[in-house]
Amino acid sequence: MTATSAAALPATTDAAPAARRWAAPLWVGALLIILAFLVIYPLLMLFFGAISDSNPVIDGFGKFNPSLTHFIAVLGNENVRLAFFNALVACGGGTILAVVIGLAFSWIVVRTNTPFKGFIAGASMIPLFVPPLVAGVAWSILGSPKTGLLNTALKWMGIDFRFDFYSMSGLILVFGFYYAPYVYMFTASALRNMDPSLEEASEVSGASAFTTLFTVTFPLIAPAILAGSLLSFVVMLGIYGIPAALGAPANISVLTTYIFKLTAWSPPLYNTAAAVAILLMAVTAIFVWAQQRVLSGRSFATVAGKAFRPRSLNLGPWRWFTFSLAIAYLFIVVVLPTIALVIAAFRRFLFFKDFDAVFDMKAYSWVHFNSIFDNPLTMVSIWNTMKVGLITAVVGGVLAFAIGYTINRTNVAGRKSIDLLSTIPVAIPGLVVGVAYLWAWIGLPGGLYGTIWILALAFVARFIPDTVKSLSTSFMQIHKELEEAAWICGRGLLSTIATIMVPLARPGIIASMTLLFVLAVRELGSSLFLYTSDTTVMAVLLLDYYEGGNVGKTAAFSLVQTVILGVLLGITTWLSRGSAESTARAG
Amino acid sequence: MSAALLIEDLVKKFGTGKAAVDGVSFDVPAGEIVVLLGPSGCGKTTTLRCVAGLEHPTGGRISIGGRVVSEPERGVLVSPRERDIGMVFQSYAVWPHMTVHQNVAYPLKYRRKNTSGSGDIESKVRETLELVGLGEYAQRPVTSLSGGQMQRVALARSLVYRPQLLLLDEPLSNLDSKLRIRLRDELRRILKMTGMTGLYVTHDQSEAVVLGDRIGVMKDGKLLQMAPPGEIYNRPADSFVANFTGASNVLKGKVLERKGEQAIIDLGAAGRIEAWTPQPLVAGDKARVALRAENIRLGERGPANSFTGRVTERRYQGMQTIYDVEFGDQKVEVLELGTAARHNDGEIALTLPPDTCWAYRDDGQATVD
Numbered sequence: 009m010t011a012t013s014a015a016a017l018p019a020t021t022d023a024a025p026a027a028r029r030w031a032a033p034l035w036v037g038a039l040l041i042i043l044a045f046l047v048i049y050p051l052l053m054l055f056f057g058a059i060s061d062s063n064p065v066i067d068g069f070g071k072f073n074p075s076l077t078h079f080i081a082v083l084g085n086e087n088v089r090l091a092f093f094n095a096l097v098a099c100g101g102g103t104i105l106a107v108v109i110g111l112a113f114s115w116i117v118v119r120t121n122t123p124f125k126g127f128i129a130g131a132s133m134i135p136l137f138v139p140p141l142v143a144g145v146a147w148s149i150l151g152s153p154k155t156g157l158l159n160t161a162l163k164w165m166g167i168d169f170r171f172d173f174y175s176m177s178g179l180i181l182v183f184g185f186y187y188a189p190y191v192y193m194f195t196a197s198a199l200r201n202m203d204p205s206l207e208e209a210s211e212v213s214g215a216s217a218f219t220t221l222f223t224v225t226f227p228l229i230a231p232a233i234l235a236g237s238l239l240s241f242v243v244m245l246g247i248y249g250i251p252a253a254l255g256a257p258a259n260i261s262v263l264t265t266y267i268f269k270l271t272a273w274s275p276p277l278y279n280t281a282a283a284v285a286i287l288l289m290a291v292t293a294i295f296v297w298a299q300q301r302v303l304s305g306r307s308f309a310t311v312a313g314k315a316f317r318p319r320s321l322n323l324g325p326w327r328w329f330t331f332s333l334a335i336a337y338l339f340i341v342v343v344l345p346t347i348a349l350v351i352a353a354f355r356r357f358l359f360f361k362d363f364d365a366v367f368d369m370k371a372y373s374w375v376h377f378n379s380i381f382d383n384p385l386t387m388v389s390i391w392n393t394m395k396v397g398l399i400t401a402v403v404g405g406v407l408a409f410a411i412g413y414t415i416n417r418t419n420v421a422g423r424k425s426i427d428l429l430s431t432i433p434v435a436i437p438g439l440v441v442g443v444a445y446l447w448a449w450i451g452l453p454g455g456l457y458g459t460i461w462i463l464a465l466a467f468v469a470r471f472i473p474d475t476v477k478s479l480s481t482s483f484m485q486i487h488k489e490l491e492e493a494a495w496i497c498g499r500g501l502l503s504t505i506a507t508i509m510v511p512l513a514r515p516g517i518i519a520s521m522t523l524l525f526v527l528a529v530r531e532l533g534s535s536l537f538l539y540t541s542d543t544t545v546m547a548v549l550l551l552d553y554y555e556g557g558n559v560g561k562t563a564a565f566s567l568v569q570t571v572i573l574g575v576l577l578g579i580t581t582w583l584s585r586g587s588a589e590s591t592a593r594a595g
Numbered sequence: 596m597s598a599a600l601l602i603e604d605l606v607k608k609f610g611t612g613k614a615a616v617d618g619v620s621f622d623v624p625a626g627e628i629v630v631l632l633g634p635s636g637c638g639k640t641t642t643l644r645c646v647a648g649l650e651h652p653t654g655g656r657i658s659i660g661g662r663v664v665s666e667p668e669r670g671v672l673v674s675p676r677e678r679d680i681g682m683v684f685q686s687y688a689v690w691p692h693m694t695v696h697q698n699v700a701y702p703l704k705y706r707r708k709n710t711s712g713s714g715d716i717e718s719k720v721r722e723t724l725e726l727v728g729l730g731e732y733a734q735r736p737v738t739s740l741s742g743g744q745m746q747r748v749a750l751a752r753s754l755v756y757r758p759q760l761l762l763l764d765e766p767l768s769n770l771d772s773k774l775r776i777r778l779r780d781e782l783r784r785i786l787k788m789t790g791m792t793g794l795y796v797t798h799d800q801s802e803a804v805v806l807g808d809r810i811g812v813m814k815d816g817k818l819l820q821m822a823p824p825g826e827i828y829n830r831p832a833d834s835f836v837a838n839f840t841g842a843s844n845v846l847k848g849k850v851l852e853r854k855g856e857q858a859i860i861d862l863g864a865a866g867r868i869e870a871w872t873p874q875p876l877v878a879g880d881k882a883r884v885a886l887r888a889e890n891i892r893l894g895e896r897g898p899a900n901s902f903t904g905r906v907t908e909r910r911y912q913g914m915q916t917i918y919d920v921e922f923g924d925q926k927v928e929v930l931e932l933g934t935a936a937r938h939n940d941g942e943i944a945l946t947l948p949p950d951t952c953w954a955y956r957d958d959g960q961a962t963v964d
């Protein structure tokens with residue numbers, strides 16, 4: 009960071025004994041090797057796969073016939089272009105909807121006196137935690153053109169309209185609704201930090217509230233809107249579960265579902281999958297880069313220097329209108345899908361002769377739950393998921409701590425490279441990580457492929473940027489002086505870390521590890537390519553049930569997964585609330 | 596013509612707790628500038644925002660140009676954009692995503708009663724920018740301007756459409772002190788040139804004196820006195836007003852007798868003192884006499900209120916000298932202008948002209964600052 013921290017670091021002082029002098033380069037080297045192993049090697053293999061036409065399973069490891077012609081042929085392929093086009097339309101449309109919803113929500117929560125604002129703000133974050141496949145499953149139960157519950161309801165009401173969520177518009181709607189919180193997070197904080205007199209000046213000048221919104225408010229938070237929409241676009245682009253559930257029945261492939269389709273063919277087209285994965289990664293990288301540019305740019309909204317009271321518009325009776333808008337949103341993204349899953353999971357058959365049949369208790373039973381737990385794979389998958397989650401949390405947490413400490417607290421040569429390597433995965437969608445790990449290990453006999461370690465390491469690589477970032481924030485809160493005081497007391501570096509840093513940063517470490525655990529449990533994209541029947545995980549098994557076509561079992565297992573995630577999230581929030589308190593005490 | 600602004604018994608309460616503005620009444624005749632002066636948190640900004648319509652009053656009535664714009668009892672609440680007012684904010688509130696020209700042209704573009712053509716807009720903007728001395732900056736992005744220049748843009752923006760009433764909330768307090776003094780004088784010149792009616796809020800008394808045709812002193816949501824600056828400074832209605840405007844010496848004593856506005860106060864060992872009082876004091880009341888350090892005359896024996904005291908300390912400040920003087924068991928600070936310190940430590944004559952000694956009932960309150 010600064011020159012003083014370099015001078016203060018025992019490992020880099022001239023007077024240090026030889027062993028100490030070698031410690032820093034060895035440490036940096038070790039970290040670089042680990043990161044190269046986790047990130048660079050799989051990516052290289054992915055690139056080789058994309059530009060060769062040898063099959064790693066048949067031809068063995070290390071046989072390449074590198075040539076760009078294959079890659080170019082793939083990019084020219086009509087199906088690839090169609091999937092690319094579909095992905096842009098679905099994610100673009102979804103982003104536009106997400107911006108509309110996210111902006112409306114942030115305005116309601118930050119700028120109005122809508123009742124129960126706090127509750128609305130909290131509850132509107134729920135969609136972020138819903139696994140995409142569960143959302144997709146729920147909406148296919150609700151909105152499938154023939155048997156969808158919504159359509160059944162419309163029929164009873166004698167309304168001639170039918171929903172069809174197995175369509176591009178269905179995909180856009182579900183994307184937009186579930187990823188609006190990403191836009192909301194950015195715009196809400198921008199609005200909150202905006203000097204309210206900027207808007208008041210416009211009103212006093214004679215502009216209407218509407219004009220003010222479009223000539224002052226929105227232009228001022230434009231960077232936040234842009235950053236939020238770029239992020240939600242990138243996230244949608246990498247999602248597999250929703251297009252798999254809603255697009256597949258209508259034969260709409262996006263990049264992610266197309267890549268998986270390629271590896272599921274027999275024989276699997278691993279090379280083509282790698283080439284398309286690189287295309288997906290390139291698009292993602294461009295958008296991530298653009299988003300970082302926007303975020304690092306100057307923000308208009310913080311020009312004013314004075315602290316201010318946030319402005320709250322008195323909407324009068326209209327505040328119940330904005331309240332009902334918010335409730336309608338929560339109903340659509342949380343309540344309705346939950347009802348759908350519960351009905352589908354507990355009903356023997358998802359057929360309703362009339363409206364009263366909904367309340368016919370004889371039609372409900374535990375049969376689907378019994379049948380999923382009769383399947384030995386169910387318990388295996390739950391057990392595997394927990395194991396993978398635990399390994400990911402521990403390995404990822406320790407690695408992220410080492411990286412975060414080295415980047416933020418030392419001035420050793422090579423820490424910039426560590427920073428760079430550990431940031432690369434932000435631009436790699438989960439599914440691409442999966443394909444890259446597949447290429448890295450499938451041809452190696454006796455390697456990781458087929459073990460749960462490959463899943464865990466892929467997850468560690470995928471989530472390392474987020475983990476390092478969240479840990480770095482907790483490092484920032486610990487004063488450098490606390491550490492220096494320990495050195496002055498004659499403690500060595502390692503002992504200082506063990507006695508000062510770890511205890512002080514412990515709440516942050518625990519929070520990061522539990523978050524890592526939750527992320528690993530809900531990850532589907534990268535697992536798709538890496539599981540075997542022994543190492544299947546919950547998310548993958550859910551996809552199996554869905555593709556097997558049994559709605560009852562799918563819904564039942566969705567509920568099981570949701571409950572497990574809910575419990576884990578509850579524990580996480582509980583742990584990190586404790587951490588917030590003790591950080592406040594320590595800081 | 597009726598008053599440009601009339602405020603009657605304005606009350607504003609936020610949630611629970613005591614009123615931020617508590618029964619304030621005053622008027623601003625057309626063409627006059629009224630300054631609200633008071634310590635932090637006394638309700639100046641709240642009053643101003645009620646006038647602007649940015650805050651909804653709890654009670655009372657506000658009329659602008661003879662039209663009632665706020666009267667909660669009758670459910671009247673005209674929105675800010677229909678009040679025909681201009682407002683300059685403490686934080687400038689110039690829009691950073693626009694150029695100087697766009698900022699100033701904005702009100703002309705978006706006002707409802709927009710009758711001017713685009714050529715008209717152009718000339719009005721240019722004229723107003725010339726007025727505030729920013730003629731050459733029209734095409735600059737506002738973010739490239741200095742704080743003082745931004746505040747001029749904000750002023751131009753609120754003047755460009757010639758509103759009936761201009762509201763200014765501590766427009767100079769974000770500027771450094773030199774610039775503040777320059778812009779203060781310029782502001783008065785511009786406002787007088789345009790003949791604007793203004794309500795100006797500040798906690799800086801020098802600003803209030805220079806800018807205000809009348810000054811209203813506020814405390815805890817109440818308007819204590821509303822008068823021309825000379826009267827505020829020479830006939831403060833209340834010990835808070837006296838103290839807030841700089842009468843830092845307080846002598847405690849008992850009222851001996853009162854004749855009209857004349858009171859005799861017994862200061863104990865120091866003797867008795869003649870003072871002016873605006874309050875109906877009666878003999879036996881506890882009283883405090885306020886007087887300004889610059890109004891005491893050292894080394895002079897006047898016809899009344901002259902005492903013999905002792906200089907205990909002398910603080911030379913270059914342009915002025917401050918003396919700590921004791922007489923009887925009373926202590927005062929005396930300020931003399933001039934680069935020479937004329938008096939030495941030791942015994943000295945002093946005169947406290949009765950006109951500049953103001954007696955108030957001693958209600959046991961602490962003084963500000």
Ligand SMILES: Nc1ncnc2c1ncn2[C@@H]1O[C@H](COP(=O)(O)OP(=O)(O)OP(=O)(O)O)[C@@H](O)[C@H]1O
Nearest residue numbers: 317609615633634635636637638639640641642798
């Ligand atoms: N929106 C609000 N909600 C609650 N209380 C408020 C609000 N605005 C002002 N107050 C309270 O009302 C009182 C008067 O505030 P006001 O801003 O009018 O003071 P002021 O005289 O302008 O002070 P300053 O010189 O510090 O700007 C203060 O006690 C303040 O805390």
Ligand SMILES: [Mg+2]
Nearest residue numbers: 639640641764
């Ligand atoms: Mg104020």
